[in-house]
Amino acid sequence: MKEKEELLAQLRDAFVNIDSNKVNELLKIAIEEGVSPRDVIERAIRQGADEVGRKYEACEYFLPELVMSGEMMKEAIEVLKPLMQAEGATSSGKVSFGTVKGDLHDIGKNIVISMLSVAGFDVYDLGVDVPPERFVSEVRERKPDILCMSSLLTHTMPEMKLVIDELKKNGLREKVKVMVGGRPVTQEYADSIEADSYGRDAYEAVIKAKQLMNREQRQRQATGS
Ligand code: B12
CATH class of the missing domain: 3.40.50.280 (Cobalamin-binding domain)
Structure with a gap:
């Protein structure tokens, strides 16, 4: 459990540091370890995005960082997409x-x-x-x-x-x-x-x-x- 928490924290930090090699490496490990796409999206990607946004507001990051973080998030979502499972779908529309x-x-x-x-x-x-x-x-x-x-x-x-x-x-x-x-x-x-x-x-x-x-x-x- 502690390992999963650490992995998600490291992944979030890799997003914040705009380190795409590290993101790819950790994302691969997270998938292999069976971490749910939901946890990756909400606790690594979304929390990472919040921190990037905070850095942008504080003028620590500028538009290029915002653009790069956006691209990295998009790529990660593409990797996660096939893993997102239907959770008890009963009705559609x-x-x-x-x-x-x-x-x-x-x-x-x-x-x-x-x-x-x-x-x-x-x-x-x-x-x-x-x-x-x-x-x-x-x-x-x-x-x-x-x-x-x-x-x-x-x-x-x-x-x-x-x-x-x-x-x-x-x-x-x-x-x-x-x-x-x-x-x-x-x-x-x-x-x-x-x-x-x-x-x-x-x-x-x-x-x-x-x-x-x-x-x-x-x-x-x-x-x-
Ligand atoms: C990546 C990013 C960009 C990328 C976007 C790339 C892309 N293709 O989307 C780029 C570089 C293009 C960009 C541009 C700009 N950005 Co921007 N951006 C971000 C950043 C860092 C992440 C957004 C993101 O993708 N989050 C991750 C996703 C997963 O989360 P989410 O979008 O919130 O979506 C979740 C929920 O909200 C919900 N949800 C979303 N939509 C819907 C709809 C429905 C119906 C439902 C039910 C749920 C739902 O479900 C999603 C999944 O869980 C945010 C910071 C942040 N904390 O959000 C700033 C941020 C949104 N941007 C900001 C700004 C200022 C800008 C610019 C004006 C910068 C500039 N000077 O040009 C421009 C505006 C361009 C424009 N006209 O839209 C500000 C907005 C401030 C404000 N108060 O309005 C933020 C908050 C950064 C900051 N803190 O200053 N940006």
């Missing part, structure tokens, strides 16, 4: 997912998409920097059960409310469940913009998406539609 306008962060979004996919959801990736009108046309045309939005920048969070407002204006708000997430997003914020759900991480996203699907099924049964 259609999900459309994008990072909001003005925001280019997609590492977290891509992890959530992988997890939803292995849980049996059909996920359509709208990419990054997605304008409200694109989210609206997606709901109108593809008719997803759940619309997911990701935001990593505090100044792009209000885009989520704009999308919800546009859905209302176009008479589409009742047609889709909206789930939001991303580092600065909180349950309180999700409630304040009248989103249907919020997920803190990819694992919670899967649980919440299943809950939304079950809720939708119950509503359909109640209205007989």
